[in-house]
Amino acid sequence: MKVKPVVFFLVLAAGLLLGGCATSLPTNSWPGLTAAGSTAYLASGQHVYAINLNTHAEVWRFPEEAQNGTLFFNTPVLTEDGQLIIGSSGTDHNLYSIDAATSDENWVFSGASKPWMGPVLATPEAIYAPNSNGTLYALDPATGAELWNFTATDALWGQPATDGERIFIGSLDHFIYALDVRSGRLLWKTELEGAIAGGPVAGPDGLIYVVSFSNTVKALSAVTGSVQWTAETEAWVWSSPVLRENVLYFGDLNGTLYALDASDGSQVWEPQQPNGPVVGRPLVTDGAVIFAGEDGKVVAINFDGKSIWPNEFDGKIYTTPVVAGDYILIAPMNAEFSLVALTSNGAQAWTVPLLK
Amino acid sequence: MWNTLIVYPFTNALLWIYGIIGNNFGLAIILFTILIRALTYPLTASQMKQTAAMQEMQKSKQWQEMQKKYKDDKERLAQEQMKLYKELGVNPFGSCLPTLIQFPIIIGLYQSIVRAMASTPLQMLDLTRAIYPFMNVSDIIPLNSKFLWMDLGAPESLTIFGIAIPFLAIVVAATTWVQSKLTMPPPATNNPGDPSAQMGQSMTLMMPLMLGWFTYISPAGLGLYFLAGNVVSVIQYAMMGKVDWKNLLPKQAAQPKKK
Numbered sequence: 001m002k003v004k005p006v007v008f009f010l011v012l013a014a015g016l017l018l019g020g021c022a023t024s025l026p027t028n029s030w031p032g033l034t035a036a037g038s039t040a041y042l043a044s045g046q047h048v049y050a051i052n053l054n055t056h057a058e059v060w061r062f063p064e065e066a067q068n069g070t071l072f073f074n075t076p077v078l079t080e081d082g083q084l085i086i087g088s089s090g091t092d093h094n095l096y097s098i099d100a101a102t103s104d105e106n107w108v109f110s111g112a113s114k115p116w117m118g119p120v121l122a123t124p125e126a127i128y129a130p131n132s133n134g135t136l137y138a139l140d141p142a143t144g145a146e147l148w149n150f151t152a153t154d155a156l157w158g159q160p161a162t163d164g165e166r167i168f169i170g171s172l173d174h175f176i177y178a179l180d181v182r183s184g185r186l187l188w189k190t191e192l193e194g195a196i197a198g199g200p201v202a203g204p205d206g207l208i209y210v211v212s213f214s215n216t217v218k219a220l221s222a223v224t225g226s227v228q229w230t231a232e233t234e235a236w237v238w239s240s241p242v243l244r245e246n247v248l249y250f251g252d253l254n255g256t257l258y259a260l261d262a263s264d265g266s267q268v269w270e271p272q273q274p275n276g277p278v279v280g281r282p283l284v285t286d287g288a289v290i291f292a293g294e295d296g297k298v299v300a301i302n303f304d305g306k307s308i309w310p311n312e313f314d315g316k317i318y319t320t321p322v323v324a325g326d327y328i329l330i331a332p333m334n335a336e337f338s339l340v341a342l343t344s345n346g347a348q349a350w351t352v353p354l355l356k
Numbered sequence: 357m358w359n360t361l362i363v364y365p366f367t368n369a370l371l372w373i374y375g376i377i378g379n380n381f382g383l384a385i386i387l388f389t390i391l392i393r394a395l396t397y398p399l400t401a402s403q404m405k406q407t408a409a410m411q412e413m414q415k416s417k418q419w420q421e422m423q424k425k426y427k428d429d430k431e432r433l434a435q436e437q438m439k440l441y442k443e444l445g446v447n448p449f450g451s452c453l454p455t456l457i458q459f460p461i462i463i464g465l466y467q468s469i470v471r472a473m474a475s476t477p478l479q480m481l482d483l484t485r486a487i488y489p490f491m492n493v494s495d496i497i498p499l500n501s502k503f504l505w506m507d508l509g510a511p512e513s514l515t516i517f518g519i520a521i522p523f524l525a526i527v528v529a530a531t532t533w534v535q536s537k538l539t540m541p542p543p544a545t546n547n548p549g550d551p552s553a554q555m556g557q558s559m560t561l562m563m564p565l566m567l568g569w570f571t572y573i574s575p576a577g578l579g580l581y582f583l584a585g586n587v588v589s590v591i592q593y594a595m596m597g598k599v600d601w602k603n604l605l606p607k608q609a610a611q612p613k614k615k
Binding site: 027028029073089107115117132154155157172174193194197210213215236253277279294299318 | 415476477478479480481484494495497567
């Protein structure tokens, strides 16, 4: 039976378009970055890389050989005893503890059913790991054994926070949950008007600060979960706020940057819009707050709201910038570099070429 | 351009329907299918008109004589047929074009479903870009992807006695075949060189396999669209009196009696 060329090519094109999309393991998030001492740890694609900040060379990669189903796209978290904790965003659903010095695997937790999209919270007592199956797992830091778990009704993408007594975790199900830090027992839950993708922040004054896809930022009582104040934003907020001297700094998905008084939500300085969508948490340095946006712009704003410097880079920046020694590190996506180091005045100092 | 013209409108239409029918994404896809079918009805009507014209032409004396005269010269026969198509204003592919136009819709819908389900951070960012400013969807994001036993954002399978069976893919392949057989008019001639008959036969075999495969590897929402599309198509044809139930029977039984 002959098949007309036009039909054949249309079938082939549709097959490639649909089939190709569905069978490959696609990039589903953005690089994760952390740094300590003279090493930066970059989670990007099928590996976590350790990069020496003096030589700018790769020290190790984990795993050494790429594995089917393993993808790393969230922020690796260092523990006090030198473990690097990161979950796979791929289809293997493993959470790994790696020796940060050697890349040796300490333990693997395989109890989750979906990818890990959010960074863990590490304390000396437990690793609190949010999974996109909606479950927060508390794990023994030494062995990775499960201590308790709590399940929300939708995915957990943000990093949990703690005030020492409670664990706070936001979910895409629109609820913020407070759990007993030792048992995981639900203490309270409060429904917001939108999904919560960014992690909450626990303040020293008994408030927690929560952003959501509802054009608002809210302060809740850490004890009861009641809303203490609400501040409006121009767009949905994904970026977890950073708290410094009672001021909350964050950006929204319109690229507008905010500084709010943490006591009442009033504006410390007028919202500014120098960026594309801001997803990552801002970085607070000695003299400035650094915001990075999807359009590749990085801006430094002083604590009075005045722009100190802007710079623009190739690629999209969703990853929270980090400080490493005298440098500010950014990890752009879809760019020619995996890592870019900036000086304190925003000039490009050095780069790490695309790691493959 | 593709996003602006196809993916964004589809995504917003899906979200809008999802919101007004009580947060059921499965029903939203079914209603969306009906909407798409209604919008593409002029194409369907044109397809039927072309098919009828083609059949009339193939029954004509001129056509029949041409078949006999050039039965041993396929190239010449094809040339003469094309001449006649031109003379009578009949498009030999007119009956297939509406089906082919479905391809960009299918691809756009696939992208819209994946985008609307937003099961990963990057997809969620894509979704935020696609939502029109006047749409207030804070309360419905993320969408509830559960419909019957299916997760519409993931490939479907039904586990029976410990065996995962791609039930939706099988149903989609079966209904696509049934829909093709019911709505495809029997060829007016038995000439194996007739391009429209040839294409019709190819499509009847290839489409069920292709759509079944797509359903197997794609989010279940796409399979639901195929299934709903097949059912709506049969209903649409039946309402216009164009369904030929005899086509489901084995070929010999369906042939007219000899005089």
